[in-house]
Amino acid sequence: MTSPAAGAASTAAPAASPAELERFAGAGAGKIGMWIFLVTDGMGFGGLLIADGVLRVRAAAWPDPASRLAIPLAAAMTMVLLTSSLTVLLALAAARQGRPRAATGWLAATVGCGAAFLVAQGFEYAHLGGGAAALGLSDGAFASTFYVITGYHGLHVLAGIVYLGTLLVAGGLGARDGQPRDERTLEIAALYWHFVDLAWVPIFTFVYLLPAR
Amino acid sequence: MSDHDHDHDHLRLERQPRPRPAYLGAFAALVAITLLELGVAHAAVPRPARITALAGLAMAKVATLLLVFMHLRREARALKLIALLPLVLAPLFAVVLMLDTVFRVTGGR
Numbered sequence: 001m002t003s004p005a006a007g008a009a010s011t012a013a014p015a016a017s018p019a020e021l022e023r024f025a026g027a028g029a030g031k032i033g034m035w036i037f038l039v040t041d042g043m044g045f046g047g048l049l050i051a052d053g054v055l056r057v058r059a060a061a062w063p064d065p066a067s068r069l070a071i072p073l074a075a076a077m078t079m080v081l082l083t084s085s086l087t088v089l090l091a092l093a094a095a096r097q098g099r100p101r102a103a104t105g106w107l108a109a110t111v112g113c114g115a116a117f118l119v120a121q122g123f124e125y126a127h128l129g130g131g132a133a134a135l136g137l138s139d140g141a142f143a144s145t146f147y148v149i150t151g152y153h154g155l156h157v158l159a160g161i162v163y164l165g166t167l168l169v170a171g172g173l174g175a176r177d178g179q180p181r182d183e184r185t186l187e188i189a190a191l192y193w194h195f196v197d198l199a200w201v202p203i204f205t206f207v208y209l210l211p212a213r
Numbered sequence: 214m215s216d217h218d219h220d221h222d223h224l225r226l227e228r229q230p231r232p233r234p235a236y237l238g239a240f241a242a243l244v245a246i247t248l249l250e251l252g253v254a255h256a257a258v259p260r261p262a263r264i265t266a267l268a269g270l271a272m273a274k275v276a277t278l279l280l281v282f283m284h285l286r287r288e289a290r291a292l293k294l295i296a297l298l299p300l301v302l303a304p305l306f307a308v309v310l311m312l313d314t315v316f317r318v319t320g321g322r
Contacts, residue, residue: 046303
């Protein structure tokens with residue numbers, strides 16, 4: 001006669017091996033985990049943009065973004081983020097081809113682009129917060145939604161800089177003795193960085209470019 | 214690691230396709246769409262047409278980033294479903310929120 005515990009153990013599904021986990025959806029656990037994280041994070045951005053839309057529709061008056069925000073600066077920031085998405089891809093490609101120096105260089109360029117984006121955002125905030133027509137965080141729904149959405153995105157850029165910067169400082173990119181090393185780690189980090197770029201696309205469109213009523 | 218495995222990894226490294234042309238093409242498209250967005254934002258066209266065009270261009274950029282840069286087109290169907298979930302849920306939530314707003318404004322009349 002078997003004990004209840006032994007019976008439960010015999011009916012429990014065996015633990016999945018790393019190889020089995022690797023086969024799920026043709027991707028590893030880390031990659032699937034990152035995609036699930038990005039999906040939930042995307043919902044967060046979606047919620048903020050939907051709130052912005054509802055406030056905009058219900059507001060008696062909504063300033064024209066072009067009259068309050070620096071569109072050319074925002075466009076330049078967009079270009080910087082797009083460039084950083086390309087450089088992180090080139091870092092990944094170099095790592096896969098066993099060229100660690102090139103991978104490190106492209107990754108450093110990506111971190112540099114992220115830092116440039118944050119500097120530009122700081123400049124934008126300083127410019128908006130100063131002068132006679134200063135735009136403060138509590139100066140109405142337009143200002144509040146602008147600072148919350150762009151600030152939330154800025155925090156993501158900062159997190160990405162720390163993430164990629166850690167990979168850069170810790171080393172371990174590219175190849176050693178012809179063997180690809182930590183390629184998957186970089187691929188997962190690149191996914192996060194692309195998401196940072198992707199999240200900026202609707203922000204640039206709906207916060208900066210969408211005309212007022 | 215055996216010599217056979219070592220050779221296999223060498224072959225894998227050598228067989229990695231050089232993806233630069235595809236990436237550079239997608240990057241050029243993203244830059245072009247961004248410039249187009251700036252043109253549309255300042256174009257003298259009716260507001261609904263501008264909003265539609267801007268939303269369409271933003272969706273094109275998102276699709277390019279997802280499919281080319283994030284390699285979603287090469288992923289398995291299960292992973293595609295996970296990734297595309299917010300694109301279905303976010304509009305659903307937006308519709309629910311709009312109905313709620315309408316209800317609050319009209320008082321259910």
